[in-house]
Each structure stands twice: as C-alpha cells, then as structure tokens.
Amino acid sequence: MKPGYKQTEVGVIPEDWEVISIGRLASFTSGYGINIASLGEESSDSPVPVYGGNGIAGYTTSALIRESTVVVGRVGQKCGEVYLTTGAAWITDNALYARVFFRKPDLRFLARAMKAAGLNNVKNRNDLPLVTQSILHSVRVPLPPTEAEQRAIADTLSDVDTLLGGLDRLIAKKRDLKQAAMQQLLSGQTRLPGFHGEWEVKTMSEVCWFQEGPGVRNTQFTASGVKLLNGTNIVRGVLNLDTTSRFISEKEAHGAYAHFLADEGDIVLASSGITIERLHEKVAFVSVRDLPFCMNTSTIRFKPSAGVLDPRFFFQFLASDGFKRPIGGQATGSAQLNFGPSHVAKVDISLPPVPEQTAIAAVLSDTDAELAVLEQRREKTRDLKQGMMQDLLTGRTRLV
Numbered sequence: 001m002k003p004g005y006k007q008t009e010v011g012v013i014p015e016d017w018e019v020i021s022i023g024r025l026a027s028f029t030s031g032y033g034i035n036i037a038s039l040g041e042e043s044s045d046s047p048v049p050v051y052g053g054n055g056i057a058g059y060t061t062s063a064l065i066r067e068s069t070v071v072v073g074r075v076g077q078k079c080g081e082v083y084l085t086t087g088a089a090w091i092t093d094n095a096l097y098a099r100v101f102f103r104k105p106d107l108r109f110l111a112r113a114m115k116a117a118g119l120n121n122v123k124n125r126n127d128l129p130l131v132t133q134s135i136l137h138s139v140r141v142p143l144p145p146t147e148a149e150q151r152a153i154a155d156t157l158s159d160v161d162t163l164l165g166g167l168d169r170l171i172a173k174k175r176d177l178k179q180a181a182m183q184q185l186l187s188g189q190t191r192l193p194g195f196h197g198e199w200e201v202k203t204m205s206e207v208c209w210f211q212e213g214p215g216v217r218n219t220q221f222t223a224s225g226v227k228l229l230n231g232t233n234i235v236r237g238v239l240n241l242d243t244t245s246r247f248i249s250e251k252e253a254h255g256a257y258a259h260f261l262a263d264e265g266d267i268v269l270a271s272s273g274i275t276i277e278r279l280h281e282k283v284a285f286v287s288v289r290d291l292p293f294c295m296n297t298s299t300i301r302f303k304p305s306a307g308v309l310d311p312r313f314f315f316q317f318l319a320s321d322g323f324k325r326p327i328g329g330q331a332t333g334s335a336q337l338n339f340g341p342s343h344v345a346k347v348d349i350s351l352p353p354v355p356e357q358t359a360i361a362a363v364l365s366d367t368d369a370e371l372a373v374l375e376q377r378r379e380k381t382r383d384l385k386q387g388m389m390q391d392l393l394t395g396r397t398r399l400v
Contacts (some may be wrong), residue, residue: 005364014395023137027099031091049308053094063088079129080119108154154397213295226253227293231270276328280319312361338348
C-alpha cells in the first residue's frame with residue numbers, strides 16, 4: 001500500500017477520503033405513477049423528461065422535481081442503472097430519486113460513484129433484480145473530502161464522455177453515408193465513372209453455391225478438436241472463434257462432416273436468432289487464421305462463382321437492404337429471424353459486369369475500413385475511460 005492510503009471495505013483509498021453510505025448523503029424515495037401511453041416525444045409541448053426503471057420513458061408537461069438530482073432504476077431491464085437529471089423531470093414509481101440531501105456532493109461525481117458500486121447486480125431475497133430504498137441507502141461509496149476534487153474528477157470523466165459521444169455521432173454519420181452509397185451503387189441507380197451497359201438479374205443459385213450447417217447434437221460436442229461455427233461467433237462483420245466452447249472430434253469433422261468444413265474465402269452468415277435490422281452485422285469472410293472449423297446449424301456459407309460474382313461485391317450485397325428485404329419478407333419468426341437455403345434461393349441479385357462489381361466493392365470496402373478505424377478508436381477510448389474511472393473514483397490518481 002502506498003503511503004497516504006488506507007484499506008477500507010470498498011478498497012484502497014486516500015487517507016483523507018471517507019467511505020460513506022448513500023443514506024448519509026441523501027434520502028431516496030420512489031416517484032409517482034404516470035400513464036406511459038400518454039407520453040410524447042421531446043418538444044416544446046412536452047419538455048419534461050419522464051424517468052422510469054429503464055431511463056427516459058418519454059416526455060410530459062408536468063414536473064415532479066425542478067432541480068437536477070440522481071435517479072436509480074428500481075425495477076425493470078435496467079434495474080440499478082444510475083441517471084443524472086438536468087433540471088425539471090418526472091420520476092415514476094419504477095425509479096428512486098434523491099429527494100433530500102443531507103450532504104450535497106457534486107452530483108456528477110455521486111452518480112458515477114453509485115454506478116461504480118455495481119447496483120445493477122443488486123438482488124432481493126428472492127434473487128430478483130430490485131433496488132429498494134433500504135438497499136440503496138446502505139450502499140457505501142468512497143468520497144473525496146472537497147467538492148473541488150469531486151468536481152475535477154467529474155469534469156475529467158465528462159470530457160471523455162464528450163469524446164465518446166463525438167465518435168459515436170461520427171460513426172453513425174459514416175454508417176448512414178455508407179448505407180446511402182450501398183443503396184445507390186448496388187442497385188445501379190448511381191454508376192461509377194467509366195462504366196455503362198445493362199445489368200443482369202440473377203437468382204442466388206445461378207451465381208453462387210450455398211449450404212446450411214448440419215444440426216450437430218449436444219451429445220457430439222467435445223472439449224477439443226475442430227471448432228463449430230455458431231451465429232454468435234459473427235460479430236459486426238468479423239468472425240471470432242477464439243472463445244468458442246463447441247467442438248466436434250477430428251474423426252467426425254474429417255469423416256461424416258467433412259462436407260461442412262469451411263474453406264478460406266467462404267462467406268458465412270448467421271440465419272437464426274437475429275433481427276433483420278442487425279443482419280448486416282452477421283456476415284463475415286473466412287480467413288486462413290479462422291480454420292479449421294465446421295459449420296453448424298443456423299449458419300449458411302456461400303461460395304461465389306468465379307468469373308461471375310466478385311466475392312467482395314457479394315459480401316456487400318448480403319449486408320444490404322437488397323438482401324434484407326426479400327429475406328425479411330420470407331423468414332419465419334417475429335422478433336427474431338429464422339431462414340435457410342430455400343429462402344435464400346428465392347432472392348434475386350442485380351449484377352453488373354465483374355469489373356464494375358470489383359470497382360463498387362472497392363468503394364464500399366474503403367468506407368468499411370474507415371468505419372473499422374473509428375470503431376477501434378472508440379473501443380480504445382472506452383477502455384481508457386474504464387481505467388480512468390477505476391483510478392479516479394478510488395483516488396489512485398489524484399487531480400487536486
């Protein structure tokens with residue numbers, strides 16, 4: 001332990017910090033019920049946000065509180081989430097809010113300290129997610145001695161949030177631009193310079209081979225051997241089999257299931273347990289570092305026909321509305337899609353000559369590369385923020 005620090009029930013903190021229960025800082029109470037169906041969008045007619053168990057549920061004209069305060073989801077999917085209101089707000093009976101402060105710390109610091117306390121993991125005696133007043137009041141957090149230090153910590157973390165928000169907006173804008181470009185280029189509405197002529201409409205079966213994975217039974221799973229592909233292994237357009245726990249034996253993989261072993265350059269797609277809106281995130285190329293692995297149920301692999309279909313053009317098509325719409329119109333399932341080769345076979349694809357396919361794919365792939373750089377930067381910034389929160393909220397790093 002470094003000099004000037006002490007061991008406490010919440011960990012090592014500076015000697016001049018204290019550990020204090022939430023109940024000694026403020027009294028939290030439930031809000032009041034409101035007709036959720038009557039709530040509107042944020043506007044001058046409905047300017048007051050309504051906070052419930054899952055955050056802002058809508059907007060209304062009445063205000064339960066007039067000044068900023070800290071709100072905690074009491075029940076609901078986001079039970080234990082902490083929110084900081086900004087001015088007038090209504091709080092429902094599915095949330096708790098600080099009504100009276102006995103010692104008023106910097107509210108932004110308090111909200112972050114409460115988030116770090118892990119209220120999301122609080123459960124009642126029936127093992128159900130529930131944050132009661134007594135539970136919340138007993139939660140203990142570290143507290144710097146001066147509001148100036150609390151404010152400095154909150155300011156620093158707010159700056160990182162601002163940076164993250166800017167990256168999120170930039171990524172969203174870049175995605176919208178890419179979506180618009182896909183719509184124009186993959187349909188032929190916009191032609192790249194130097195390309196002319198008619199496009200052909202083909203069925204998927206005419207331009208590529210595709211195959212659904214077999215239904216490997218749980219009893220066939222082994223602790224090692226050849227990895228099995230699951231839809232969960234495809235994340236935001238990238239194949240990741242590093243954390244898979246599903247294998248089949250080498251004997252079965254290269255015997256009865258040899259026909260389902262993937263090859264470098266295949267394109268794989270999740271076909272079950274997904275939504276049509278996120279289908280573009282569930283398509284990926286197979287690279288040599290991913291091999292060997294075997295297909296499994298609820299996944300489909302594609303082999304574009306050489307000289308007819310550029311693989312990168314086809315990859316972009318599978319992620320586009322041109323594929324989503326016809327698949328969504330056929331697939332079974334309400335909240336989540338379930339489709340197979342019979343559905344894929346009914347999808348048409350508009351194809352320019354291969355050189356134009358290649359040029360279109362290059363334009364869209366460049367945008368994907370730019371998005372990947374931005375997303376990596378965002379992930380690194382998020383990791384940085386997590387480390388900063390750990391250091392700043394425990395006093396490991398002092399700002400004043």
